[in-house]
Amino acid sequence: MDKQMKKLYKLAKREIKDAKKIAIFSHISPDVDCLASSYGLRLALISMGKEVDMFNKEDFTLDQRLLLDEKLMNKGDVDPEKYDLFIALDTSTADRLGEYKDVFTAFPNTIKIDHHRNSAPYALINIVDSTASATCQMLYDFVKYLGVKITPAIADMLFAGLSTDTSSFMNGITSLKSFETATDLFRLGANVNKINEKLYYNMARSTLAIKKTFIEKMQIIDDQIAICYISLADLKKAGATKSDCDGFSRELSIIEGVNMACQITQKTKDTFNMSFRSKEGYDVNLIASIFGGGGHLCASGAVCKAKTAESLIDALIKEFRDYLKKRDKNA
Numbered sequence: 001m002d003k004q005m006k007k008l009y010k011l012a013k014r015e016i017k018d019a020k021k022i023a024i025f026s027h028i029s030p031d032v033d034c035l036a037s038s039y040g041l042r043l044a045l046i047s048m049g050k051e052v053d054m055f056n057k058e059d060f061t062l063d064q065r066l067l068l069d070e071k072l073m074n075k076g077d078v079d080p081e082k083y084d085l086f087i088a089l090d091t092s093t094a095d096r097l098g099e100y101k102d103v104f105t106a107f108p109n110t111i112k113i114d115h116h117r118n119s120a121p122y123a124l125i126n127i128v129d130s131t132a133s134a135t136c137q138m139l140y141d142f143v144k145y146l147g148v149k150i151t152p153a154i155a156d157m158l159f160a161g162l163s164t165d166t167s168s169f170m171n172g173i174t175s176l177k178s179f180e181t182a183t184d185l186f187r188l189g190a191n192v193n194k195i196n197e198k199l200y201y202n203m204a205r206s207t208l209a210i211k212k213t214f215i216e217k218m219q220i221i222d223d224q225i226a227i228c229y230i231s232l233a234d235l236k237k238a239g240a241t242k243s244d245c246d247g248f249s250r251e252l253s254i255i256e257g258v259n260m261a262c263q264i265t266q267k268t269k270d271t272f273n274m275s276f277r278s279k280e281g282y283d284v285n286l287i288a289s290i291f292g293g294g295g296h297l298c299a300s301g302a303v304c305k306a307k308t309a310e311s312l313i314d315a316l317i318k319e320f321r322d323y324l325k326k327r328d329k330n331a
Contacts, residue, residue, distance in 0.1 A: 005127070005129070009127070015109055016146065017048075019083075022045055025097055027096040027097065028058065030090075032063065032199065035060070037134075039054070039157045044146065044154055053074055062204040080107050088110070089139075092118055111123055112125070137158075140184070151189070162181060163196075163199065171299065221317060224324065225324075260276075260324070262276050264316075266309065272309065278297075288302045
């Protein structure tokens with residue numbers, strides 16, 4: 001740990017020590033790393049004698065419900081007068097806090113812990129490590145710094161976030177530190193078999209129903225770009241929700257010859273979720289940032305507005321082609 005990170009850890013520890021009641025926030029369209037980091041930190045803070053509430057307005061996916069107790073997550077508004085400290089986890093920009101953006105940025109005592117490349121400072125204390133494979137990996141070190149014993153329950157949460165954000169230790173952000181942290185968490189009691197069963201060996205029937213539409217509508221462009229668009233009408237017909245499409249972008253990216261992929265799922269009439277994946281060496285974070293999102297080199301996301309899905313897809317294809325053309329020219 002370098003001097004700057006030690007300084008930030010020290011400042012954050014002091015804020016936590018002085019706080020009695022703490023609120024934890026996470027990003028819109030939360031993934032497992034986002035939620036598991038919240039639940040893991042919650043357990044650590046409770047062991048320090050703190051009162052802790054978590055806030056995220058979105059419904060959990062099947063794997064998230066199997067792993068986490070959704071009843072513990074507050075989905076309503078937050079009263080800032082009840083809290084001494086706000087903490088945002090795995091949330092790169094203030095906009096990613098969604099409806100909680102204004103209340104968080106107006107609060108005087110805030111901490112942010114994040115590992116995304118496009119992370120921007122919006123808290124009083126911004127702890128960012130873009131080399132970390134997951135926010136849960138960062139929390140492993142941070143929780144130890146707080147002097148908290150990592151129980152099997154905390155280890156479960158941190159391992160789950162680390163496993164999913166590294167795509168089971170297979171994607172480009174996986175590092176030696178990832179494996180070292182996973183090993184430590186295993187030794188500390190993480191129930192890896194149980195976690196894997198909940199995360200990777202359960203599929204909702206609604207997901208299976210919409211997957212048929214996904215296969216029918218996917219398209220491969222210029223041999224190395226894969227895109228699929230799922231509309232609200234598609235979801236309704238299949239009896240599915242937006243969360244049932246999670247993971248489709250990865251399936252697009254593993255098609256032979258495909259280097260860059262995007263799953264587009266309609267959220268409202270003019271709002272669309274975009275999930276980007278790519279092979280190593282292809283920067284979808286750059287493409288996602290053009291549409292107001294971001295994340296990692298090989299895995300990013302965005303939520304954007306467009307008049308029509310067709311106009312959004314046309315714009316996306318253009319950006320993919322421009323990127324690949326520049327990449328080939330500079331190769």
